[in-house]
Amino acid sequence: MMSVIVLTLIIFIGSYFAGLLGSLTGLGGGFVIIPLLTLLLHVDIHYAIGASLVSVIATSSGSAAAYVKEGITNIRLGMFLEIATTAGAMVGALIAVYIPTSFIAVIFGIILITSAVMSLRKKAEQIVLEKNKLAETLKLNSSYPTANGTVAYSVKNVGGGFFMMLFAGIISGLLGIGSGALKVLAMDTVMRIPFKVSTTTSNFMIGVTAAASAVVYLQRGYIDPGLSMPVAIGVLLGALSGSKILVHTSSSGWLRWIFAIVVTFLASQMIYNGFMGKI
Amino acid sequence: MSRFKDTDMQAVIGWILRVGVLLSMSIIFIGGLIYLYRHGQATANYHTFKGIPDFVHSAPGIINGIITLRGQAIIQAGIILLIATPVIRVVFSAIGFVLEKDYLYTGITLLVLLIIFASMLSGHAG
Numbered sequence: 270m271m272s273v274i275v276l277t278l279i280i281f282i283g284s285y286f287a288g289l290l291g292s293l294t295g296l297g298g299g300f301v302i303i304p305l306l307t308l309l310l311h312v313d314i315h316y317a318i319g320a321s322l323v324s325v326i327a328t329s330s331g332s333a334a335a336y337v338k339e340g341i342t343n344i345r346l347g348m349f350l351e352i353a354t355t356a357g358a359m360v361g362a363l364i365a366v367y368i369p370t371s372f373i374a375v376i377f378g379i380i381l382i383t384s385a386v387m388s389l390r391k392k393a394e395q396i397v398l399e400k401n402k403l404a405e406t407l408k409l410n411s412s413y414p415t416a417n418g419t420v421a422y423s424v425k426n427v428g429g430g431f432f433m434m435l436f437a438g439i440i441s442g443l444l445g446i447g448s449g450a451l452k453v454l455a456m457d458t459v460m461r462i463p464f465k466v467s468t469t470t471s472n473f474m475i476g477v478t479a480a481a482s483a484v485v486y487l488q489r490g491y492i493d494p495g496l497s498m499p500v501a502i503g504v505l506l507g508a509l510s511g512s513k514i515l516v517h518t519s520s521s522g523w524l525r526w527i528f529a530i531v532v533t534f535l536a537s538q539m540i541y542n543g544f545m546g547k548i
Numbered sequence: 549m550s551r552f553k554d555t556d557m558q559a560v561i562g563w564i565l566r567v568g569v570l571l572s573m574s575i576i577f578i579g580g581l582i583y584l585y586r587h588g589q590a591t592a593n594y595h596t597f598k599g600i601p602d603f604v605h606s607a608p609g610i611i612n613g614i615i616t617l618r619g620q621a622i623i624q625a626g627i628i629l630l631i632a633t634p635v636i637r638v639v640f641s642a643i644g645f646v647l648e649k650d651y652l653y654t655g656i657t658l659l660v661l662l663i664i665f666a667s668m669l670s671g672h673a674g
Contacts, residue, residue: 274588277580306594313597323627327569330633334565337558344557345653348641351660359667408652476565476634481664483631485671490599494623495592498580501630505573 273495279310281499288328288507293514294528295453295468296388297475298504299325299446300381304535307374307548312496314370314548318445319491322483324504325447329475331505332512336469341413343466346424346456347473349407350434354452354474355481357438362482365443366489374543377444381536384450385529396422397461403427413466422463430460442482447475552647560644561637568633575626583619635664 271279287301299321306317336342365373404410404424412421424430433455441448449471456467486492542548603609604624613621642657 270591270593272588273590273592274584276592277584277588310594312594315597316594323630326630326634327573330565330630330637331569334562334569337565338562340555340558342558344554344561344641348638348653348656348660351638352656352663355660355663355667359663359670362667363670408650477638477660477664480631480634481667484664484668487628487631488668488671490605491597492624492627493594493600494579494604494620494627495583495587496594497627498576498583498623501576501627502573502580505569 276310277495277499280306280496281503283309284324284500284503285507285510288324288504288509289511289514290507290528290531291504292328292508292511293524294388295449296384296528296532297325297447297449298328298508299444300384300532301535302500302504303377303445304539306496306500308535308538308542314373315365315489315491316493316496318365318373319483319486319493320497320500321445322479322486323492323497324501325445325479326476326483327501327505328508329447329449329472329479332508333469333473333476336472339414339469341465342469342473343409343411343413343462344473345407345411346409346462347470349409350431350452350455350470351474351477353431353434354438354441354478357435357440358442358478358481359438359485361439361442361444362485363442364439368443371543371546371548373443374539374548376440377446378536378538378540378543380440380444380446380448380451381532381539384448385532385536387450387454389525389529394463394465395461396420396463397425398423399425401425401427411466413463415465420463422466423461425461426459430455433459438478438481441475441478442485445482445486447479449475552644554648557641557644557648560640564637564640565633568629568636572626572630572633575629576623577626579619579622579624579626581619582617583623586619635661638664 288298291298306312409424437451452471456462645653
């Protein structure tokens with residue numbers, strides 16, 4: 270048994286580093302915060318998911334504010350895909366009530382490993398200019414500013430991307446994470462959007478997606494104020510530090526590897542404890 | 549007045565998100581200080597799920613808690629404002645698309661709002 274003040278300080282410090290790592294690697298803070306709370310501090314996974322969702326909204330809204338102004342975010346594409354992510358998030362939050370917590374822990378571990386592996390992929394900027402009927406009707410094709418002037422791009426495979434977003438939404442609602450890696454994957458590999466656009470647009474969508482499931486968790490009593498407070502403040506401050514560091518370092522390649530190792534360890538612990546019925 | 553453009557919408561959305569996060573996090577921080585001051589020495593137990601205290605689970609309870617300066621109620625109010633921030637962003641996007649006379653996207657944006665609203669209701673029912 271710990272006193273409130275000691276636990277709050279531990280969670281705050283842990284959340285700061287979770288936010289820092291999440292921002293440096295682009296995976297988001299939820300990935301570290303949920304294992305930290307459940308495995309190390311023995312917090313019930315429902316409370317952990319609730320607190321993580323709150324921190325996800327804070328960080329994604331904070332950074333989206335900066336990105337939107339730069340004009341890289343594709344607002345129409347984001348709005349259109351938010352239909353899928355919010356609907357998915359609602360379903361995810363609703364089924365979370367009926368799924369055993371040990372099963373949620375196992376799914377969490379699997380998604381965590383998948384995302385870490387995907388974050389290690391080489392990212393090459395791709396520009397597709399092929400015309401796509403649906404993308405034109407939905408006005409999804411756009412342009413974005415680069416160092417060499419404005420670059421126009423087209424969007425491919427709108428239906429496939431939409432379907433992937435539905436899945437990303439369910440995972441976000443079920444696990445209380447931003448599932449940014451899944452969103453980027455949908456836009457990057459399925460819709461063939463330039464990497465800079467897909468990361469900023471994914472970030473833009475994460476807040477709304479998380480809000481769609483947070484309204485369910487809020488009413489179910491999963492969002493505890495005493496627990497969410499240090500998590501949200503810590504992760505946000507960590508993410509802010511992370512974005513400052515990113516500006517000053519050209520390569521974060523080694524960092525990604527360290528994070529991948531940490532993440533694999535956490536994920537296997539989540540899966541193991543899930544199977545043993547300890548979560 | 550000149551026509552409302554995408555760049556105007558970007559500016560408005562950026563502003564809403566920034567103000568929403570700053571305001572809600574400040575409220576959460578202030579509530580947190582009060583909570584720790586009053587309950588810092590209590591023992592924490594999040595090991596078993598038992599929901600949240602009644603006074604932070606309903607709107608009247610939270611309002612009453614804010615008036616009586618209860619830390620957890622103030623934190624919860626900040627959290628609700630934080631959750632509302634991206635939703636308010638969607639509302640303003642809808643207004644922006646109306647001003648741009650982009651009715652397809654006005655519809656898409658309203659659909660997103662409708663889904664969030666349905667989610668809110670389904671959470672209430674459960």
